[in-house]
Structure formats: structure tokens, C-alpha cells
Amino acid sequence: MIPVLGNETSADQLYIQMQDMLGDVVPDFELKIKAELAAEINRLKVEKNAVILGHNYMEPALFHSIPDYVGDSLDLARRAATTDKDIIVFCGVRFMAETAKILNPSRTVLLPSAKAGCSLAAAITAADVRELKQKFPGVPVVTYVNTYADVKAESDVCCTSSNAAAVVESLDSDTVIFLPDEYLAKNVARETGRHIIFPTKDPRNGSGTELDYQMIGWPGRCEVHEKFTLDDIANIRKQFPDVVILAHPECSPEVVAACDYSGSTNAMIKYVEQTKAPRYLLLTECSMGENIAAANPEKEMLRLCSVRCPHMNQITLEDTLASLQKNQYVIEIPEDILYRAARAVEKMVALG
Numbered sequence: 464m465i466p467v468l469g470n471e472t473s474a475d476q477l478y479i480q481m482q483d484m485l486g487d488v489v490p491d492f493e494l495k496i497k498a499e500l501a502a503e504i505n506r507l508k509v510e511k512n513a514v515i516l517g518h519n520y521m522e523p524a525l526f527h528s529i530p531d532y533v534g535d536s537l538d539l540a541r542r543a544a545t546t547d548k549d550i551i552v553f554c555g556v557r558f559m560a561e562t563a564k565i566l567n568p569s570r571t572v573l574l575p576s577a578k579a580g581c582s583l584a585a586a587i588t589a590a591d592v593r594e595l596k597q598k599f600p601g602v603p604v605v606t607y608v609n610t611y612a613d614v615k616a617e618s619d620v621c622c623t624s625s626n627a628a629a630v631v632e633s634l635d636s637d638t639v640i641f642l643p644d645e646y647l648a649k650n651v652a653r654e655t656g657r658h659i660i661f662p663t664k665d666p667r668n669g670s671g672t673e674l675d676y677q678m679i680g681w682p683g684r685c686e687v688h689e690k691f692t693l694d695d696i697a698n699i700r701k702q703f704p705d706v707v708i709l710a711h712p713e714c715s716p717e718v719v720a721a722c723d724y725s726g727s728t729n730a731m732i733k734y735v736e737q738t739k740a741p742r743y744l745l746l747t748e749c750s751m752g753e754n755i756a757a758a759n760p761e762k763e764m765l766r767l768c769s770v771r772c773p774h775m776n777q778i779t780l781e782d783t784l785a786s787l788q789k790n791q792y793v794i795e796i797p798e799d800i801l802y803r804a805a806r807a808v809e810k811m812v813a814l815g
């Protein structure tokens with residue numbers, strides 16, 4: 464488990480704890496300022512009866528100082544669904560905050576930055592999904608949780624990277640529409656032994672009456688994970704032949720195949736905690752790497768980190784403080800969309 468520092472700690476105590484944990488990755492003068500901001504956020508959080516959820520991709524000083532819970536999108540969705548606090552402050556991106564609102568609509572959900580979007584979520588619209596459903600009538604739609612509420616509302620069930628293959632296999636259907644991540648879809652197709660087509664890339668695909676394919680995908684991509692290449696892997700293996708390389712399944716299938724392990728953010732965290740390998744490398748968002756390294760100081764993490772998610776990077780301690788002070792930015796979802804999206808998200812949560 465990645466440790467989270469307590470709410471009750473003073474700025475001075477927080478500074479010492481953060482120094483101990485993050486002294487290698489965050490400059491000292493910055494830690495001092497951040498500790499003061501974090502202490503004020505924690506004070507206000509208690510005063511306003513709020514809970515702070517922090518995604519694994521948050522920058523290390525924020526990640527280790529203010530969240531009550533940290534984790535991947537599925538963990539945080541579960542926390543959001545069951546909290547009895549009046550306010551949920553979501554330190555993550557918009558689609559995650561929307562998922563919190565979908566699962567617990569009576570709470571006020573705040574996203575600290577209005578600019579925290581996602582290239583993958585932006586790659587598909589509700590109209591795109593309706594068009595696919597018209598083209599492939601009766602075929603169930605599985606939507607990755609990294610989508611906006613109106614897209615989820617058009618779906619039968621959502622999934623995360625940790626349960627995508629299980630969700631596809633749980634459906635009583637030979638054919639599945641899987642949206643919107645091209646690479647995750649290809650990785651799931653390989654894992655489940657299915658043939659995948661991308662009708663938007665090649666319109667001839669899927670125009671016949673015979674369904675000789677089993678998965679229908681969409682060309683959306685995560686702008687972070689698509690950047691890792693086979694050359695990155697070859698170069699690092701040349702320098703460190705004993706390195707264990709872990710990749711997120713939003714990386715390309717070629718990259719995943721060349722790695723030693725592929726799994727969701729949580730699966731990678733567990734793997735690092737348990738590995739006996741002399742050194743490891745993570746092909747994923749770089750703040751997550753720093754957060755894992757801070758929690759496992761006895762293990763050597765190689766840093767290939769040039770890939771910071773620009774959307775996650777929008778969430779700062781300053782913005783989180785302003786969010787609590789000014790009650791911004793409130794997540795609103797029209798009721799009919801919220802209701803339909805909830806069915807798909809709740810099915811995902813129930814599937815585990």
C-alpha cells in the first residue's frame with residue numbers, strides 16, 4: 464500500500480514527513496511551500512466535511528499529503544460510491560470526477576481544475592457510439608471508464624484496464640463493441656483470443672452482413688502511453704539486461720509484448736511491491752513512477768520518464784485549495800444521462 468500522510472498533521476510535521484519520503488524527487492524549498500498548502504487544505508477539508516480522492520498519477524507532493532484515499536480509477540470510484548462526506552474533491556481528471564458524481568449523485572463533486580481533460584475521453588462522442596450501434600445492431604457496447612458521461616450513457620457496461628478482459632468475456636455475445644482505446648482493445652483482443660476490426664479506419668470493415676470478427680474497436684489513444692516505443696525497451700535492456708519492465712495496457716500491443724509484465728496501475732503497484740528483481744522500469748505516466756518509487760525506497764526504479772500527463776498535471780495543491788475555498792469546479796451531469804451512465808458504471812463496479 465502506498466502510504467498517505469494524515470489530516471491532523473501541522474505544516475511543520477508534514478514538511479518533515481514529506482522531506483523523508485520525497486526529498487530525492489522534490490526540491491526542499493518547494494516541499495516547504497507545499498507542506499503549508501497541504502496543511503491548509505487538510506484543515507479546510509475537515510471543516511467542510513469533504514473527502515479528497517487522489518489518483519495514482521497525481522504529482523508526488525500532492526499525492527502523499529492531502530488525499531484520504533489514493534488509487535486507480537476503479538478504487539476511487541468505489542470510494543466515491545460509499546463516502547458519507549458532503550463534498551468529494553477529485554484530484555484526477557474530469558471523466559473520473561464525473562464517475563464519482565454518477566455513483567454518488569447526492570454529493571457535491573469538485574474537480575480542482577476545469578482544464579483537467581483526457582485525450583482518450585475526447586476521442587469519442589455519444590453520437591459516434593450511436594452511429595456504431597446503428598451499424599452493428601444488437602451488439603453490446605463495452606466502454607472504457609476513460610470516457611465522458613454521455614458516452615457511458617450509450618454503453619451497456621463500462622470497464623477499467625484491470626477488468627477489461629473479464630468484462631468482455633462476461634458478456635453473452637460472440638461480438639462486442641469495445642471503445643475507445645485502440646491499444647487496450649488490441650491487447651484485450653489478444654488476451655481473449657478475439658479478432659478485432661476498426662470500421663472507422665477501414666470503412667470496408669464491418670460493412671458486410673456476416674460478422675466474421677468478434678471485437679469492434681475505435682481509434683482513440685492515450686497521449687501518454689502511446690509514446691513508449693520498442694526502441695525505448697531495446698535501449699534500456701542493452702544498458703540493464705536484468706531490468707524487469709512493466710507496461711500499462713494502454714501502450715501499443717508491440718510494446719506490451721516486449722515487456723515482462725503488463726497490468727493496470729494497481730497491478731503494477733502490487734508487482735513492484737512483490738518483485739525481487741534488482742531493478743525495474745515502468746512504462747506509464749511518470750508521476751505514478753515517482754509515487755511508487757517513494758513508497759518502495761529499497762528497490763531501484765530506472766527512470767525513463769519524459770511522459771507526464773498534461774491533464775493530470777493541471778491538478779495542483781494551489782488549485783485544490785482554491786477548489787475547497789470557492790467550491791469550484793462543480794461537476795454537473797443532466798439527469799437522464801446520469802441515470803443511463805449509472806447502469807453501465809454500476810455493472811462495472813459489481814464485476815470487480
Ligand code: SF4
Pocket residue numbers: 556580581582583584609685686687688748772773774775
Ligand atoms: S494518462 Fe492518458 S488516459 Fe490518463 S488522463 Fe492522461 S491522457 Fe487520459
